[in-house]
Structures are given as C-alpha cells and as structure tokens.
Amino acid sequence: MTNAVVNSDKKSLNWVALKVAHFCLQYGALILVVLLVLGIALVSPDFLTPGNLINVLVQNAAIGIVALGMTFVIIVQGIDISVGGNIALASLLASIAMSSFHLPWYVGILIFLIMSTLVGWINGFSVSKLGMTPFLVTLATLTVTRGLVLAIGNGQSVYGLPPEIKFLGSGRLGPVPVPIVIMLLAFLVGHILLSRSVFGRQVLAIGGNADAARMQGLNVNRTRTLAYVVCGAFVSLAAIVLAGRYNAAMPDMAEGFEFSAIAMAVIGGTSMAGGEGSAMGTFVGVLVIGLINNALNLLGVSVFYQGVARGAVIFFAILLDTLRRHLAESEK
Amino acid sequence: MTETTLLELIGISRQFPGVLALDHVDFELAAGEIHGLVGENGAGKSTLMNIIGGVVLPDNGTIRLHGQPVEIANPAHAHTLGIGFIHQELSLFPNMDVASNIFFSDLPQRVPGLVDIKQIKQKTRAILDRMGLTEVQPTQKLGSLSPGRKQLVEIARCIAQHNEILVLDEPTSSLSDRETQTLFNIVRELKNQGVSIIFVSHRLDEVFEVCDRVTVLRDGKKIDTVATKQVTHQELVRMILGHEIAASSADVVRKPGEVVLRVESLSRGRLVKNVSFDLHRGEILGITGLLGSGRTELARAIFGLDRMNSGKVWIDGNRVYIHSPENAISHGLGFITENRREEGLLIEKPIVDNIVLANLRSFSNLFGWVSSQKERQAAEQQKANLRIVTPSIDRLVKYLSGGNQQKVVLAKWLQTTPRILILDEPTRGIDVGAKEEVYHLIQQIAAQGTGVIYITSEIPEVVRLCDRVLVMRDGAISTSMDRGNFTGHEILMAATGGNVS
Numbered sequence: 001m002t003n004a005v006v007n008s009d010k011k012s013l014n015w016v017a018l019k020v021a022h023f024c025l026q027y028g029a030l031i032l033v034v035l036l037v038l039g040i041a042l043v044s045p046d047f048l049t050p051g052n053l054i055n056v057l058v059q060n061a062a063i064g065i066v067a068l069g070m071t072f073v074i075i076v077q078g079i080d081i082s083v084g085g086n087i088a089l090a091s092l093l094a095s096i097a098m099s100s101f102h103l104p105w106y107v108g109i110l111i112f113l114i115m116s117t118l119v120g121w122i123n124g125f126s127v128s129k130l131g132m133t134p135f136l137v138t139l140a141t142l143t144v145t146r147g148l149v150l151a152i153g154n155g156q157s158v159y160g161l162p163p164e165i166k167f168l169g170s171g172r173l174g175p176v177p178v179p180i181v182i183m184l185l186a187f188l189v190g191h192i193l194l195s196r197s198v199f200g201r202q203v204l205a206i207g208g209n210a211d212a213a214r215m216q217g218l219n220v221n222r223t224r225t226l227a228y229v230v231c232g233a234f235v236s237l238a239a240i241v242l243a244g245r246y247n248a249a250m251p252d253m254a255e256g257f258e259f260s261a262i263a264m265a266v267i268g269g270t271s272m273a274g275g276e277g278s279a280m281g282t283f284v285g286v287l288v289i290g291l292i293n294n295a296l297n298l299l300g301v302s303v304f305y306q307g308v309a310r311g312a313v314i315f316f317a318i319l320l321d322t323l324r325r326h327l328a329e330s331e332k
Numbered sequence: 333m334t335e336t337t338l339l340e341l342i343g344i345s346r347q348f349p350g351v352l353a354l355d356h357v358d359f360e361l362a363a364g365e366i367h368g369l370v371g372e373n374g375a376g377k378s379t380l381m382n383i384i385g386g387v388v389l390p391d392n393g394t395i396r397l398h399g400q401p402v403e404i405a406n407p408a409h410a411h412t413l414g415i416g417f418i419h420q421e422l423s424l425f426p427n428m429d430v431a432s433n434i435f436f437s438d439l440p441q442r443v444p445g446l447v448d449i450k451q452i453k454q455k456t457r458a459i460l461d462r463m464g465l466t467e468v469q470p471t472q473k474l475g476s477l478s479p480g481r482k483q484l485v486e487i488a489r490c491i492a493q494h495n496e497i498l499v500l501d502e503p504t505s506s507l508s509d510r511e512t513q514t515l516f517n518i519v520r521e522l523k524n525q526g527v528s529i530i531f532v533s534h535r536l537d538e539v540f541e542v543c544d545r546v547t548v549l550r551d552g553k554k555i556d557t558v559a560t561k562q563v564t565h566q567e568l569v570r571m572i573l574g575h576e577i578a579a580s581s582a583d584v585v586r587k588p589g590e591v592v593l594r595v596e597s598l599s600r601g602r603l604v605k606n607v608s609f610d611l612h613r614g615e616i617l618g619i620t621g622l623l624g625s626g627r628t629e630l631a632r633a634i635f636g637l638d639r640m641n642s643g644k645v646w647i648d649g650n651r652v653y654i655h656s657p658e659n660a661i662s663h664g665l666g667f668i669t670e671n672r673r674e675e676g677l678l679i680e681k682p683i684v685d686n687i688v689l690a691n692l693r694s695f696s697n698l699f700g701w702v703s704s705q706k707e708r709q710a711a712e713q714q715k716a717n718l719r720i721v722t723p724s725i726d727r728l729v730k731y732l733s734g735g736n737q738q739k740v741v742l743a744k745w746l747q748t749t750p751r752i753l754i755l756d757e758p759t760r761g762i763d764v765g766a767k768e769e770v771y772h773l774i775q776q777i778a779a780q781g782t783g784v785i786y787i788t789s790e791i792p793e794v795v796r797l798c799d800r801v802l803v804m805r806d807g808a809i810s811t812s813m814d815r816g817n818f819t820g821h822e823i824l825m826a827a828t829g830g831n832v833s
Contacts, residue, residue, distance in 0.1 A: 196446050198439050201432050205425050212423035216437040217408035275427035 021327060028320060029267050029284045036288065040295040047298055054177060060290035061179035062087075062238040062245070064283070066257050067264035068190045069234030071282045074265055075194075075207040076227045077274030078127055078134040082119060083261060085145030086232065087239040087254035090115035092149050094239075095158040095249035098165070105164035112236045112243075119145060120232020124225035142258070149251050157250040161243060169244020179241045186237055190279035193230070203227050207275030263314040264289050266321050273325060289313065337399070338363040338528050339384070339497060344393030346379050353379040354390070355552040361497065361528050366519060368539040368546035368560065369532045371572055372790070375549040377532055381499050384530070385417035386410035411437070416495035418486050418503060426475035431456040433474050434489045459488050463518050480511035487518060498522065499530045504538060505624035516542050534622045536568055537829040550574055569824050573791070588799060589613030591649070592783040593634075593752050598643030600633040605807040607643075611752065611783040616774065618798030619787045621827050626807040627787045628670065631754045635667045636660045647751065664751030668741050668758055670787075676741045679730040683722060684711040686729055687743045714743040718773060735766020742773050753777060754785040759793065771797055791820045791827075803827050 024031070041048040066083050073080045094111040097103045119141055126137040171178040194200040202223045205213040214220050243249055268285030270277030292313055296306045341359040345352070354376045361367050371377050382388040383395075386404040395402055397413060404410050410417060424433050431452045432439070440451040456470035465484060474482060483506055490498050500519075504512045519529055519542060533539055539546055540560050548555040548571040555571050593611040598604060603626040611617050619627050633640045636654040645652050647663050654660045657667070669676055678686055688707040711725045718739045722732060729740055738758055745753060755774065759767045774797065778784045786798055794801050801818055803811040803826040811826040 192446070196449070198441065198445055198447060201428065201436065201439060201447065204428055205432075205436060208425035208427035209423065212425060213436075215407045215411075215417075215423045217411050218437070275425075 018327070029269065029281065029288055032267075033284060033287050033291065036291045036295070040291065040298070044295065044298040047295070052294070052298075054180070056287075056290045056294045057180045057183070058177050058245075059294075060286055061183040062242040062254070063257055063260055064183050064264070064286035064290075065186045065234050065238040065241070066254075067261040067268075067282050067286055068186055068279060069231035069238075070258075070261045071190070071194075071265045071268075071270050071277045071279065072203060072227045072234075073134070073231045074262070074270050074272060075203050075274055075277045076224045077207055077210075078224070078228065079262065079272075080120075080123055080138045080228065080231050081135065081258040081262075082123060082138040082141035082145060083231075083235050083238075084254040084257040085142040085149070086116050086119045086235050087242060087257065088149045088249070088251060089119070089145040090236055090239045091243040091249035091253060092153050092158060092251075095161060095243060096152075098162055099158055099160045105162040108162065108165060109240060112240050113233065116236030116239060117229050117232040120229045120235065121225065123232075124228025127228065128221040128224040146251075153249070153251055155251055157248050159248045161247050165240065165244045166247050167244070169241050169246070179245065182237065182241055186234060187279050187283050190234070190282075194277070194279050199223070199226070204275060207271075207277075209275075259314065260289060260310070263317045267313075267317045269324075271325065272318070272321055285317075336362045336364070338397070340394075340396040340399075341380075341383070342394045342396070344380070344383060344390045344395070346383065346388060346390050348379075352552050354383075356393070357549070357552070357554045359547060359554065360557070361530060362545075363528055364523055364526045365544045366523055366529045366531055366542055368543035369530055369549070370534070370536065370539060370546060370568070371549035374551075374790075375572075376552040377549055378501070379552075380549065381417070381501055381530070381532060384410070384415060384497075384499055386415070387417075411493070414494070414496040415499065416490035416493060416497065417499045417501075418483070418490065419501055422482055422486060424474055424482055424486055424489075426473075428474060429471050430460075430468060430474055430477075430485055431470040433485055434459065434492050436489070437493065455492070456488075459492055463488055463491070464514055479506040480508055483507060484511065484514065484518075487515070491518075491522070495527065497528050497530070499532070501532045502534065502623060503531070504533065504535060505622070512538070535828055536565055539568075540565065548572055565825070566821075569821055569828075573820055573824065588615035589781065592647065594646040594649075595634065596644045596646075598630065598633060598645070599641045600629055600638055600643075601641065603629040603807045604633060604640075607804075607807075607809055609802055609809065609812070611785060613781050613783055614778050615800065616778050616784045616786055616798050618794040618801035619785060619804060620789060620791065620794050620801060620823060621804030621810075623789065625804040625827070627789075627804055628756055629807075630804070631667065631756055631785065631787055634660075635665060635754060637667075661748070661750075666745040666748065666750035666753040668745065668753070668755045670757040670760060676744075677729050677737060679737075680728060682726045682728055683715070683720070683732075683740055684708055684725040686740050687711045687714050687725075687747065689744060710747065711743075714746065717746075718743050719769060733766070735770065738766070738770055739773065742770070742777070746773075746777065749780065750782055752783045752785070754787070756787045757789065758786075759788075759790070791823050794818075794823060795820050805829065 046052055070080060070083065090112045093115055094108040097111055098105065098108040123138050123141055126132045127134050168178055168182065173181055194203070202213070202218055205218065206220055206224055210220050242253060246253065264285035265277065265282050266272060266285070267288050268278070268281030268283065270282060292309065293306070296309055301309065337360055339361040341357065343356045343358065344354055345356055346354040357376065357380060359380065369377050369380065379388060383390050384404065386407045386409050395404060402413065404413065404415070407417065425436070434456055435452055440448045440455065442448045442451070453470045460466065460468050460470070463484060465481070468477065468481060474485060477485065483503060503515060507515060523529060531539065531543055543560050545557055545559050546568070547557040548568070550572065589612055591610045592613045596608045598607045603624070607630055619630070621627050629638065632638045634645065634654070636656045636659050639655065645654060652663055654663060660667070678689070684707060688710060708725065715722065715725055720736050720739045720743070722736065729737060732740065758774070759770055774784060774786065788794060795818070799815050801813050801823060802809050803823055805827060813822065
C-alpha cells in the first residue's frame with residue numbers, strides 16, 4: 001500500500017516536470033522571440049525602431065510565405081526543397097512574358113501561379129502516386145528548375161517589370177508596405193485552411209495516421225498531392241513578392257530558401273514526423289529567424305559567421321523538434 | 333437463414349500462400365445480437381473479420397447483407413455499407429482532437445469546406461456523455477488519452493457513423509477492468525438499439541459475459557455456432573483446441589541444472605507487474621498468455637531493450653544491471669525477437685554475413701580484419717548442422733523461406749553459445765515441417781546447457797517443448813506448471829481466465 005503512495009507521489013512530481021517541459025517546448029519559440037527582442041534591444045539601439053521592425057517583416061515576407069507552404073507539406077510527412085528553384089523559374093518565365101513579350105501584368109501573375117503550382121503538383125504526384133521519396137523528388141525538381149532557369153535565361157537576369165508587380169513587391173498601402181500585407185493575408189488564409197477547413201483536418205489526419213485516414217474513406221493520395229499544390233501556390237505568391245521587390249528575375253534568386261523555410265516551420269512547432277504544425281506557429285518561426293538575421297546585421301557580424309549562426313539555429317530547431325517528439329513518446 | 337438475419341456469409345474460402353486460411357466457412361449474424369468469434373491463433377478469425385471489413389477479398393463464397401448479395405470491395409466500401417471495424421491497431425489520429433477523430437469522415441459544415449466548430453463540439457459532447465465519458469473533452473488531443481479511452485473514442489466514432497454492424501477485434505486487450513465494464517455497457521446499449529456486434533476475443537470469460545452466441549473456428553474451418561447459455565467454459569475450450577494434445581516424449585534428453593537466471597519483482601510500465609521466476613541451465617521455460625498479457629514486454633525488459641521500473645536480476649548468482657542489449661549480450665543473453673525480418677536479420681545480406689554477425693570478433697585477427705575463410709567455414713558448418721536448405725551460403729537471406737530464415741537466426745546465436753536464450757514466437761509464419769526442425773534445434777541448444785525462455789501464444793508448442801510453463805495474465809504470472817502437470821486445456825483455462833476445476 002505504502003509503495004503505491006510513494007509511486008503516485010513520484011508520478012505527480014514527474015507529471016509536474018513533464019508539464020513544465022511541455023510548456024517550454026510548446027511555447028519555446030514564442031519565449032525565444034520575446035527574449036530575442038529584449039536582448040537585441042539592449043545591445044543595439046537601432047533595433048526597436050518602427051523602421052527596423054517593418055524592415056524585418058518586409059525582408060522576410062517572401063520566405064515567410066514559403067515557410068507557410070512548407071508547413072503543409074511537412075505535416076503530410078513530406079518536404080519540398082525545390083521551392084527556391086520553383087521561385088526562380090516562375091519568376092523568369094513571368095518576367096520574360098511581361099518584359100520581353102509585353103504581356104499585361106495579370107497574365108504575368110497567372111504565369112507565376114500556374115508555373116509554381118505545376119511544380120508543386122509534379123512533386124505531389126511523384127510522392128503520392130509514384131511513391132517516390134519526397135526529399136529526392138524535390139531535389140530533382142530543384143535541380144531541374146535551377147537548370148532550366150540558367151538554360152532559358154542564358155544565365156542572365158531579366159529586368160523591368162510592370163509597375164503593378166513592382167507595387168506588390170515594394171509598394172505601400174498607406175504606411176504599410178504591401179509585402180507585409182500580402183504575407184499577413186497569406187498567413188490568415190493558411191490559418192483558416194489548417195485549423196478550420198475540412199482540407200486542413202484531412203492534411204493533419206494524413207500526417208497523424210495515413211492508414212486510418214484511408215480506412216475512413218479519405219483519398220489519401222489526392223489530399224497529399226493537394227498539400228504539395230497548396231505549397232506551390234504559396235510559393236508563387238512568394239515569387240511575385242520577391243520579383244516585384246527586385247524588379248527583376250535573377251537566376252540565383254531565393255537561393256537557400258528551402259532550408260530557412262524548413263527551419264522556420266520547425267521552430268514554429270511543425271513536426272518533421274508529420275501531423276503537427278500551424279500557421280501561427282510558423283509565423284513565430286519566421287519572426288525568430290528574421291530577428292536573428294537582423295540582429296546579426298545590426299551587430300555587424302561578418303557574413304561568413306552569419307552562416308555559422310544560421311546553421312546553429314537550424315541545429316537547435318531540429319533538436320527542439322526531437323525533444324518534443326521524445327516528450328510525446330514518453331506521454332504514451 | 334432466419335427472419336432476423338442481417339449478415340450472412342456462405343461457403344467463404346480464402347487461400348494465402350501456403351495456408352488455406354478459411355475453408356468453406358458459413359457465418360450468420362442476426363440483427364441486434366452480440367456474436368462472439370473465438371479460436372486459436374491462425375484459426376482464421378482475422379481473415380474472416382477482414383473479409384467482413386473489406387480488407388481482404390474472399391476467393392469464393394457469397395456474402396449477403398439484408399438478404400442481398402454484396403461484394404465488400406475495400407474498407408471504405410464496408411464503411412458505406414454500415415460496417416464499422418475496430419482494429420487492434422487503432423485507426424485513430426493521435427495528433428488531432430477527440431471531436432475531429434469521431435467525426436473525421438463526416439465533418440459538420442455550415443459554410444461548405446469549413447468545419448462548424450460549435451456543432452462538432454456539441455455533437456461530440458452528446459456522444460461522450462451518452463457513453464459515460466464525461467471527463468473527456470471534445471477539444472482534448474486524442475494522443476493525451478489513455479489507451480483504453482482511445483479505444484472507447486474509436487467506438488464513439490462508430491456510434492456517430494450509425495453503423496448497423498460493429499466488428500470489435502480484441503477490444504478489451506488495452507482496457508482496464510473499469511473501462512471494460514464501460515465498453516460492455518456501451519455494447520449492450522448498442523445491441524438494444526438494434527446494432528449487431530461481432531466480438532472477437534481470446535478472453536472466454538468476457539465472451540460468456542457479453543455474447544449471445546459464439547462461433548468457434550479451428551484451422552480455417554467453422555466448428556460450430558452455439559448459444560453461450562448452452563455451453564460451458566470447458567466445452568468451449570475443447571471446441572477451440574480440438575483433441576487434447578499429449579506431451580510428446582522429448583527428443584533430446586536434458587537435465588536442468590542450477591539456476592542461471594533469477595528475476596525478482598520485475599515491473600515495467602502497465603504490462604509487466606511484479607514478475608519473479610528462476611530459469612535453470614538446460615531448461616526450456618515456456619512463457620505463454622494472451623496478446624497484451626505482457627510476455628514480450630517482460631523479455632524486452634530483461635534484455636535491456638526497455639528500462640525496468642523496478643526489479644532485480646541475477647545471472648549465475650551475480651546481481652546484474654542490464655541497461656542495453658549490448659550489455660545483455662556481454663552477460664551471455666541472446667534474444668530472438670518475433671519480428672525476425674525487422675530485428676533479427678539483415679535480409680538484404682547473404683547467409684554467411686548473417687551467421688557471423690553476432691560474433692564478428694572471433695573471426696577477426698589482431699588488426700580487426702575479418703577473415704573471410706574462417707567465417708565461411710563457420711557458416712558452412714552451421715548450414716550443415718541446421719540443415720538450412722539453400723544452394724549456397726552466399727544466397728541473400730530474403731530469398732529463404734520463413735523456416736530457413738529462422739534457422740539462420742538460430743545459427744547466429746548458436747555461434748555465441750549464450751548462457752540464456754530468449755525466443756519470442758520463433759515459429760510464427762513457419763510451416764509445420766520446419767517447425768519440428770526449429771524445435772529440435774532449440775532442444776539441442778538447451779542440451780548444451782543454455783537456459784531457454786520460450787515465449788509463445790501457441791499452446792500446443794508449450795506442451796510439445798517446454799519443461800515448465802509460466803502463464804501470464806494482465807502482466808502478472810497467473811500460474812506456473814511443471815511438465816507432466818499441465819495439459820493444453822489447463823494452460824488455456826489459466827490464460828483466458830477460466831477456473832481450472
């Protein structure tokens with residue numbers, strides 16, 4: 001009898017520790033944002049100015065939207081490392097259409113949309129219907145899209161986009177830069193999709209237990225493909241913002257986006273094992289990486305060391321993900 | 333066929349490679365009855381259920397639902413026919429909330445495409461209350477519930493889907509006593525509403541408690557369908573086992589020696605509770621019990637695969653603290669797991685590599701180079717000893733039959749001559765002839781002085797092979813019997829919770 005009492009005491013202590021750990025891991029990213037803001041503000045007086053904070057959001061609008069798309073794909077136990085090449089290819093084709101063939105801006109936008117969702121569909125189809133490994137499929141599409149950009153554009157950039165596109169990348173709505181508005185709208189749509197829509201439940205279900213989803217009559221292949229298509233659609237939005245900001249399509253644009261976007265999603269609570277992730281979380285992840293990059297610049301850290309710092313952040317993001325998963329395991 | 337017949341299976345057969353899983357089986361389910369389905373492992377219960385659930389198609393035979401012939405093409409189709417199937421492996425979404433789990437296939441929507449959060453919560457609350465699960469919240473994440481609660485949520489889903497037929501596969505294996513009672517209450521209530529329930533269970537006491545009729549399968553054939561009121565526990569056991577199996581004379585004479593392994597008060601999680609036993613040199617100790625009785629978990633804890641919560645272990649009289657498989661091996665333990673393809677073998681590698689793997693060091697020289705001549709000699713020798721049927725020791729293991737694969741696994745451990753060898757379901761998926769050879773090998777290993785722990789759910793194996801048997805039930809050892817003092821009948825009674833009279 002006494003044994004049982006001791007056991008339950010021990011259990012409740014463990015339970016408290018578990019809850020604390022759980023809280024830290026759950027809201028770790030948010031706590032990190034607060035600490036980052038306070039810490040950087042102490043060291044760098046330029047940091048907490050409206051101008052700088054708006055700057056952080058503008059600079060991270062495109063990659064943030066990519067991270068949102070990535071969240072959908074990671075939830076269905078996938079990954080999309082083709083996003084950078086996808087952006088470059090869509091931008092190049094749309095820019096050629098608009099600047100060389102003088103097609104109107106809305107046709108350009110259509111090209112952005114069609115190209116990126118097409119690449120997303122190819123990724124999704126290969127993963128779900130052909131059963132290929134997400135990492136390798138998207139590595140292939142990354143290589144192909146980057147190669148196509150160099151081949152079609154002859155390694156050159158295409159400059160001079162219509163003012164409407166430039167407006168989307170660098171214009172202002174009153175005091176607010178347009179890219180921020182686009183990013184916030186994208187995250188609002190992403191949030192509704194993931195937390196409120198039937199499609200969102202289906203995406204989460206596939207990540208949680210694909211066999212069960214199939215048993216319940218869900219067309220798992222189609223929904224999984226759709227997750228990649230949705231990612232492609234968000235990527236096209238990011239491409240528009242990015243091209244508009246540069247007023248150009250460049251062969252090396254969006255380089256390294258894939259891994260930053262993955263890091264943002266994971267820091268925001270998306271599980272690489274699938275089934276977990278939210279738009280709000282990813283938004284926090286975008287802030288974490290964006291603020292760290294900004295701080296490194298403000299503090300005058302050399303570009304070479306910035307790479308090291310970014311790598312370290314990604315390392316800890318994955319560590320966080322692993323710890324979260326261990327915790328979930330131990331609760332079973 | 334009676335007037336109330338809801339589902340009828342006539343002359344159903346299904347062949348799997350090497351096994352006739354079902355042989356012209358008839359099965360009839362009346363409206364509003366609870367129908368038990370019992371039989372030993374491999375009797376054909378799962379195949380029959382899987383046919384009803386649309387997971388497996390029959391080779392021939394007819395299925396009638398409401399008197400109309402139907403073909404249940406896939407699980408989704410079974411679902412639309414009103415057949416709910418609750419598997420042993422839960423088909424739930426641990427990452428989502430309880431409400432989404434229950435209404436996943438029919439999410440309430442006011443705006444098309446968007447989930448009506450208010451309505452889904454209310455509907456879930458109503459179902460949970462009706463089931464007496466007042467403490468469970470609709471918004472609670474499913475993964476945070478106990479295994480028993482999860483199972484009940486799965487049943488809630490079947491209620492929400494208004495199924496006419498509910499197939500429950502070993503539904504109580506993860507439930508506590510209280511949860512089992514809750515389940516039974518729900519099942520009875522469903523029955524009163526006209527739902528028909530197929531209740532598959534090894535626990536005969538539960539079959540007697542909740543079922544109206546019971547169908548017994550043995551070796552793919554239907555033995556009989558009887559009303560539970562008109563049959564006794566003993567009679568049912570006899571129907572399940574068929575003739576009484578006699579202990580055959582041991583082929584190799586052994587004499588158990590001194591204690592090689594002593595386990596005292598071992599506990600691990602929910603499934604192993606305060607287990608103590610001794611294992612002697614040269615002894616084959618059977619451990620049996622139903623699925624979920626803690627057999628495998630006990631072995632895993634001893635071998636250091638899972639950390640034990642409490643308990644002491646001695647090997648050859650010395651207290652040992654085993655915290656990893658590597659550690660266990662260095663103490664002279666061997667473990668052959670039930671998933672030989674996943675854990676016990678490198679199936680993409682040749683036989684020779686597999687045989688020497690567990691003992692690479694003894695084939696290597698001073699510099700750590702492995703001598704391929706030595707290892708080939710050893711592998712050839714083992715191949716001959718164990719009568720592994722293969723043209724060459726260079727053949728990849730994946731091309732061997734199940735029986736020969738198991739022999740390769742045994743060869744691997746024979747190399748290391750362990751002090752203690754734990755075997756978990758070593759003859760699963762092996763044909764009868766190869767089984768005999770595997771038994772013979774195990775007896776040889778024991779005759780060399782190794783203490784063997786033989787975990788199995790097949791009672792005839794215990795009778796055939798073991799010197800002593802421990803029967804586990806709900807994580808504890810319910811009975812220990814010596815050879816000569818047990819029969820298959822008594823073991824099954826002890827494992828299923830019947831009283832041995």
